[in-house]
Structure formats: structure tokens, C-alpha cells
Amino acid sequence: MHPATEVLHWYGLTAEAQTVVDRAENTLLAAIGRAPGELTPSQMAIAHQVDTAVAARDGRAMVLRHLLDPNASHVWRGERPQNRIASQVSTALPPRPPANAGRAVGR
Template sequence: MSEDMSDGPNDIVAVLTDRIEARFGMSLDLLRKAVAARPTAYPAATEAVTWHGHLVESQADLDRAENELLAVLDTQSREIDDPALALAFQVDAAVQIRDGRAMVLRLLLDPDAPQKQGLAAQRLARLTRGDRTGPAVSASAPPHSTTSVPSVPVAGRSVRR
């Protein structure tokens, strides 16, 4: 799939919504209802619905920030004041958040993602299934040594050789 997600902000949500519906073979509304009824039945669907919700939320935050910035810019003269600049930074941050969530969702929907194949995928599957029976690193204190510690010269005293 080579849809360009940079055509517009709402296009990102629309493209990923279409991908979710294609991946799971049902409308997003039906998928949400299925996930709400049995969230643990199909973890991939639950994860996709969750991240889609995050994406929609971040898109709404971005829309609000852009509208606030445009309203302030309409009242500005040639120079932009600090409050307008702060709003511009908020818009930039909102874009970054929205795009990050879109990237996560794209990765979740991509069956050919590197994290879903090979040794890395097997390790990830083991971790998420809970096959591990103990900590990855020993949690016990190291054994105490019974050997004496060699003497160390004290600062300020000379050592003969």
C-alpha cells in the first residue's frame, strides 16, 4: 500500500481507518463494538482500535490548536507576538504527537514490519505471552568474598617500591 498520508490532516485518519477496516474485514464501528465486548479475544484488534482512538484524539487536539493559532494570527499585525509564537509551538507539538500515533498504528497494521518477523518477533511474542518465569537478571545479592581485600595506599602517604 502506498497511500500518501501527507495530503491533509484528516486524510491520515481516513487512510488508517481504511487500513484497519481492510485488515480486520469489518467497519471500524463494528470492530470497536467487538473489542468492547471481548477486549482480550483478539489483542491485535484491541491494540488497533486503541491506537486509532489515540490518533483521532490527537487529530482533534491538533485541529483545536490550529484554529486557536489562526484566530490569533488574524488579529496580529506584521510581527508575531509571544502568545502567537507559543500557539505555533503548540501546533507543532500537536503535529508531532499525531504523526507519532499514526506511525505506531501503521506499524501495528503492517504484517511485514521487521518487528513481526524473525527472532525479534519470537522474543516479543514470548514476552507478551508471559513465558518468562523469573527476572532476566539475577535478583539475589552477589556472593560475599572470603578473600581479603588488597591494601590500597592512603592518599598523602608515599609508597616505597
């Protein structure tokens, strides 16, 4: 297969996957309604479908990126470990405000 043909093929697959993501997200929004709260089991199943569709789209996009830039090894392996460590989200609880933080000043 010619490289340009392969890029177009994977672009088509990625665009198709984006359409599936859009439909799944719209279905989830319709199921949740205007006042989201605790998800029901059927809503959670739709949310999992959205996650699956996003993962498929992202995988296809990674292949497409690799085909467009074969020197981009970070596409497959992610950032270097030392870069990921610095950007991790802390799982520690935030500090508690002082007990009198809610009281008005001067009382």
C-alpha cells in the same frame, strides 16, 4: 491484548490527537487574524503548541501504521538514506537575475 483491540486503541488515540491538532490550529488562526505578519511571543507559543500536537498525532499514526503492517520497517526509520539525499532541498541561494531583467525590451 488482542491485535484488533490494540489497533482500535491506537486509532482512538490518533483520532483524539487529530482533534487536539484541529483545536490548536484554530486557536493559532484566531490569534494571527486575517493579516498575518511577524508573530508575537504569545502567537509563537501557540505555534509551538500546534507543532507539539502534530508531532504527537504523527507518532500515534506511526504506531498505528506499524500495527497494521508489521513488515513496514520504514515507518520507524524513514526512507533509505540514498533516497533522502536525492530529495533534499538545496540551501544555496537562487541565481540572481541579470541587472537589466527589469527593463522593457526595446528601450
